Amino acid sequence: MIRIAFFNHSGGAGKTSLVYHCAWMWAEMGRRVLAVDLDPQSNLSMMAVDTDRLEELWLGGGEARTVYGAVAPLVCGSGEARPAHIEEIGHGLGLLVGDLALARTEEAFAMEWPQCQDGSERAFRVTTALGQMMQEAAERFAADVTLVNIGPNLGAINRAALLAASHMVVPVAPDLFSLLGLRNLGPALRGWRDGWQEARRKVDRVLPAMPGGGMALVGYVLLQHAERLGRPTPWSSTWPRRIAEGYQQSVLGETGPVGSPDPNQIAVMRRYQGLRSLAMEARKPMFRLTAADGAMGVHQMSVQQCGGEYERLCREIGRRVGCAG
Ligand SMILES: Nc1ncnc2c1ncn2[C@@H]1O[C@H](COP(=O)(O)OP(=O)(O)OP(=O)(O)O)[C@@H](O)[C@H]1O
Numbered sequence: 001m002i003r004i005a006f007f008n009h010s011g012g013a014g015k016t017s018l019v020y021h022c023a024w025m026w027a028e029m030g031r032r033v034l035a036v037d038l039d040p041q042s043n044l045s046m047m048a049v050d051t052d053r054l055e056e057l058w059l060g061g062g063e064a065r066t067v068y069g070a071v072a073p074l075v076c077g078s079g080e081a082r083p084a085h086i087e088e089i090g091h092g093l094g095l096l097v098g099d100l101a102l103a104r105t106e107e108a109f110a111m112e113w114p115q116c117q118d119g120s121e122r123a124f125r126v127t128t129a130l131g132q133m134m135q136e137a138a139e140r141f142a143a144d145v146t147l148v149n150i151g152p153n154l155g156a157i158n159r160a161a162l163l164a165a166s167h168m169v170v171p172v173a174p175d176l177f178s179l180l181g182l183r184n185l186g187p188a189l190r191g192w193r194d195g196w197q198e199a200r201r202k203v204d205r206v207l208p209a210m211p212g213g214g215m216a217l218v219g220y221v222l223l224q225h226a227e228r229l230g231r232p233t234p235w236s237s238t239w240p241r242r243i244a245e246g247y248q249q250s251v252l253g254e255t256g257p258v259g260s261p262d263p264n265q266i267a268v269m270r271r272y273q274g275l276r277s278l279a280m281e282a283r284k285p286m287f288r289l290t291a292a293d294g295a296m297g298v299h300q301m302s303v304q305q306c307g308g309e310y311e312r313l314c315r316e317i318g319r320r321v322g323c324a325g
């Protein structure tokens with residue numbers, strides 16, 4: 001089961017935008033795609049679902065309409081997890097809807113993690129709850145690939161989410177903040193992976209579909225222009241090399257010269273400033289904007305360019321994770 005998490009704990013690196021656009025692109029390429037919003041800020045859900053429908057999903061109550069509703073009975077209580085509602089947002093494209101309330105599970109995930117080391121069954125059930133939820137939904141939806149949107153921190157929810165990922169793509173922006181993010185990310189990932197392998201060795205009875213904690217690193221996607229506090233940070237030709245070195249040394253823990261071209265760089269993505277707000281308004285990917293959405297003249301050329309760029313990105317990630325097409 002291919003489950004790709006897009007993660008870098010420095011904020012604003014383009015994680016959510018990449019999940020959204022790659023999910024649409026893969027669906028257009030004929031794949032069945034499940035997108036999962038595990039960031040309590042729920043930006044992916046807000047990009048994909050209109051406000052009235054979100055209100056129904058968030059305020060409806062009762063069933064497991066969001067990721068929180070699905071796992072809360074188990075993680076925050078003594079019940080069982082429930083199958084999560086799959087919101088169809090496009091042809092062959094489903095979404096497990098994010099929820100601000102997911103933040104309430106942070107403490108439970110944090111408390112159970114050390115108990116895994118003692119082989120506690122409940123601790124394993126809680127720690128694997130997000131993985132089980134995604135697995136069940138992907139099977140029900142017959143998804144070829146699951147893409148996971150994760151919030152910008154190294155907390156316990158994210159640890160549980162990443163341990164359930166078969167692969168990980170690291171979005172990075174060309175700025176110091178992103179570079180520092182890579183320095184923290186590598187040691188955290190290694191610590192989580194080692195802790196999980198150790199805990200799994202100790203448990204007597206392996207629970208069904210226990211994730212392997214593989215998190216195979218696919219590479220990084222460099223956003224061409226960063227923006228902090230609404231200000232663009234200027235692109236400098238030194239960033240690609242600094243990011244390449246930071247990724248190799250800190251994330252992979254490898255020394256030695258960086259390759260040229262860097263094999264860890266999956267793609268450099270342009271920033272389509274003019275398309276961004278039109279796409280948000282139309283609730284569409286940037287590469288599907290039309291003149292009716294306001295993408296006229298020079299914007300139409302950008303739409304084409306953007307589509308080509310995301311198609312190449314998806315093909316390249318697909319090639320690297322072994323689901324080319
Ligand atoms: N290719 C792009 N072209 C134009 N704007 C983009 C592009 N990629 C991302 N953005 C914009 O950059 C900002 C940050 O992107 P995004 O929200 O995807 O980052 P993030 O890593 O998910 O952030 P957070 O850590 O806060 O969750 C957003 O305003 C988004 O619309």
Ligand SMILES: [Mg+2]
Nearest residue numbers: 015016039043
């Ligand atoms: Mg985000």
